Amino acid sequence: MSDEKFKEAKARYESAVNKGLEKRPERCKTFSTGGGIPIERLYDPDSAAHRDYTESVGFPGYYPFTRGVQSTMYRGRFWTMRQYAGFSTAEDTNARYRYLLEQGTTGLSVAFDLPTQIGYDTDHPMAAGECGKVGVAIDSLADMEILFDKIALDKVTTSMTINAPAAILLAMYIAVGEKQGIPAEKLGGTIQNDILKEYIARGTYIFPPAPSLRLITDIFDFCGKNVPEWNTISISGYHIREAGSTAVQEVAFTLADGIAYVQAAKDKGLDPNKFGRRLSFFFNAHNGVLEEVAKYRAARRLWAHIMKDRFGVTDPTAQMLRFHTQTAGCTLTAQQPENNVIRVTLQTLAAVLGGTQSLHTNSKDEALALPSEKSVEVALRTQQIVAYESGVTNTVDPLAGSYVVEALTDQIEAGAAEYIKKIDELGGMLAAIEKGYPQKNIQDAAYDYQKSIESGDIVVVGVNKFQTNEDDAAGMKLLRVDSSVGDRQIAKLKKLRETRGDAWKSRLDDVRKAARDEHTNLVPVILDAVRVYATEGEICGVLREEFGEYKENIVL
C-alpha cells in the first residue's frame, strides 16, 4: 500500500521523530511485550500490506475463525460468567454456588480439594491437612448429591476442574442427574480432563501417560454416544502460563497437547469430525492487553489450520477453538491488594476483546487465601461492568484491523507454530515432556521474569515501585478453612462406609477387569461403581494398582 500522499506524510513523520529523539529519547531503548515480542513505535498500513484479509482474518464464525467462533458474538449473547469456586465441605460450597447463581453468575465451576484431584479419600494418610483447603472435598456420590442440592442440572452448565480422576467425577455428575430425573443427554458442562499439562505445569497427575490417554479417549467415546452436549476436555494453557511461560509458549504447548489428544483419539478409531466438536480450550488473561487479544486470535487461527491440514477435519465446528478464560492469578499481589481489582479489569477486557466463550475473574485477595464472598462479588461485578457498560461488546472483534493487533496475531501464530514444529521433531508432546522440553522452556521464562522484576526492568506497582509501608492485608477478611473440616468429612465417610451395603465390592472388581482390557470402555463400569457409592479413593486405588503411578520428571 502507498500512494504518494501517504509516503510523503510518513517520511515527514519519521524525520521529525528522529530529530526529536536526539533531544528527548524515549523511555526505553527498545519496547517489547511481556513475552519478549519486540513492539515497534508505530504500525501503519505498510505493516498490513502483505496480509490477505479473507485468508488470514476473514469473518467471524468462518474459517479460520480469527475474528471469533460465532457470527454475532456478544451481540447475540454475552460470554458465560463462570466463577471457579469450592472450599470446605459440599454443604458450604453448595451455599456459595446458590449465592453466586442469585448474583447473576451464569455457569458453575467446581474447585475440588487436592485429595479429590489426586484420587485419595479424605481418610487416606496422603490427604492429611489438605481436606477442603483449595476446593471442595468429594469422596463419594453422597457428597456430590449435597454439592448440587437444589441446583437443577438441566438449568446450569457446570465446569469441573478435574483431570486424572475426571471419569469418576463425570460419572458422579451423571448419577446426580439421574437422581434429579435428568438424562445424561441433557447435561451440559466441561471436565478439564487434560493430563498432559498436569505433567508439564500443574502437578495433579496420578497415572502414567498411556493409561491416562486411554481414560481420556474413553471419555471422548462415551460422551460422544451418551452425553453429547458435554465438553469432554478443556485443553489448558492457563496453568502453563501461571507456571511462567510466555504468551507464545502458552499457545504452542496448549495446541501441541491438543494435537496429542486428537492423535490418540484418532488412533483409537474415533472420528475427529465428531469428537473434535466437543474439544474446548482454556487460556490465561495476563496484563498485556494487546498481546493477550492477539494471542486468542492467533490460537483460534492456528488450531483451525491444525484441524484442517493435519487431521483433515472438514466440519467447521470441529475446526473451531472455543475457550474459557481465567484472569492471571500470578499477577495478583499481596501488596496493596486493592490494585488487583484494576489488574483483573484489564485482563477481563483482554479476554472479552479476544472473544472468550466464558470467563472467571479472580478476586483481589487471592495472593493471600481463597477469596471471601465479598471479593468474589466484586470480581463478578467486574465482568458485568465490562459486559453491560463498556460498550466493547456491541461489535464483533473490535480490534480487528488494528495494525498492531493484526501484526501481533501473526507473530504469535508464527512463534507458536515454530515451537510445535520443534515438538514434532522431538517425537510429539509425550516425548517432549519426557525430555523436559516444555518444562525447561517454562522455567527459563519464569526465572527471567523474576530477574526482570528484581532488576526493575519490569515494574509491578506496589511490589518493586510505588510501595507503601502499610500493613497491606490489614482489615481484609480472609476466608479460612480450619482443620475441623477434615474431621467432619472423615466422620461422614466413616458413616457412608458403614451404611452403603456391599454392592460396591463387585463393581470395583468390574472396574479392575475393565482396566485390564483396553478394549473395554472404563466410563460405564465407573458409573456403575459410583452409583452404589464406591468412593473416589477406592476406584482410583484399583486403577493405581492396575496402571501404576506417574513419576515426576524433575527438571531444574
Add this chain to the structure above:
Amino acid sequence: MPDKKIRIVVAKPGLDGHDRGAKVIARALRDAGMEVIYTGLRQTPEQIVTTAIQEDADGIGISILSGAHEFYFRRIIELLKEKNASDVIVFGGGVIPEQDVPALLKMGAGAIFGPGTSTVTAVDWIKKAVSEKDAVKA
C-alpha cells in the same frame, strides 16, 4: 570452616502442585552459590526430613500454596526435633496469609517469605541464619 557451601533442601510437601516458586527459588539459591537439593512434588514430611538429614542440609525451604502450611510446618519441625536435627533451619513461602506467620515462627520456622519477596532477600537471610547457626555449633 572456610568456604563451606551452604546446602539447602527446597521441598514441596503434600499434594500441592504449584512448583514455579520452588523452582525459581532453587535456581536463585544455586546462582547465589549454594548447593540445592530440590525434592520434587508430593513429599511427605518424613521424606523431606530424611532427605535433609541424608544430604547434611543446613536448611529446608518449604514452598506451599495449598493453605495446608500450618500442618506441614508443624510436622516437619517436630520430626527434625525427634531426629535431633533441630539445627536445620526451616523457612518457607507461598500463599500464606500474614496473620498465620506468627504461629509458624512460634513453631520454629526461621522466616516466611510472602508473595512478592525478592530472591535477594531470601538469599541474604539464609546466609545470615546459616552463619549464626554455625557460630553456635563452633
